[in-house]
Amino acid sequence: MDFKSQLYRELQSQVTQEEISLQRSVPVVTLLENPVAPLAPSGPNRRFIVMLSLALGGMLGVVVAFIRSAMNRDIEDEEERAKVEEIKSRLNPRRWVAGMFRS
Numbered sequence: 838m839d840f841k842s843q844l845y846r847e848l849q850s851q852v853t854q855e856e857i858s859l860q861r862s863v864p865v866v867t868l869l870e871n872p873v874a875p876l877a878p879s880g881p882n883r884r885f886i887v888m889l890s891l892a893l894g895g896m897l898g899v900v901v902a903f904i905r906s907a908m909n910r911d912i913e914d915e916e917e918r919a920k921v922e923e924i925k926s927r928l929n930p931r932r933w934v935a936g937m938f939r940s
Contacts, residue, residue, distance in 0.1 A: 908925060 908921065
């Protein structure tokens with residue numbers, strides 16, 4: 838019985854060694870087609886990006902112009918004028934910068 842189990846282990850070891858050598862000889866990646874260079878270069882569509890930036894910048898400029906126009910219009914009611922002045926003072930960027938450097 839001891840001879841049979843030793844023979845079995847030896848044969849099993851040889852089978853394992855053959856499987857390992859077979860895996861080493863077989864490539865991991867198989868080439869299906871030869872590589873081909875692209876016909877057109879790939880990359881960002883600069884014309885689209887420039888046009889989109891111009892459009893968005895124009896829309897933002899119009900929105901800012903409307904807001905500034907609304908903030909600068911003449912207000913007849915004194916209470917409403919006080920509220921608008923308070924909003925303007927809170928939206929003043931110079932106040933934000935001055936507040937950042939206070940200790």
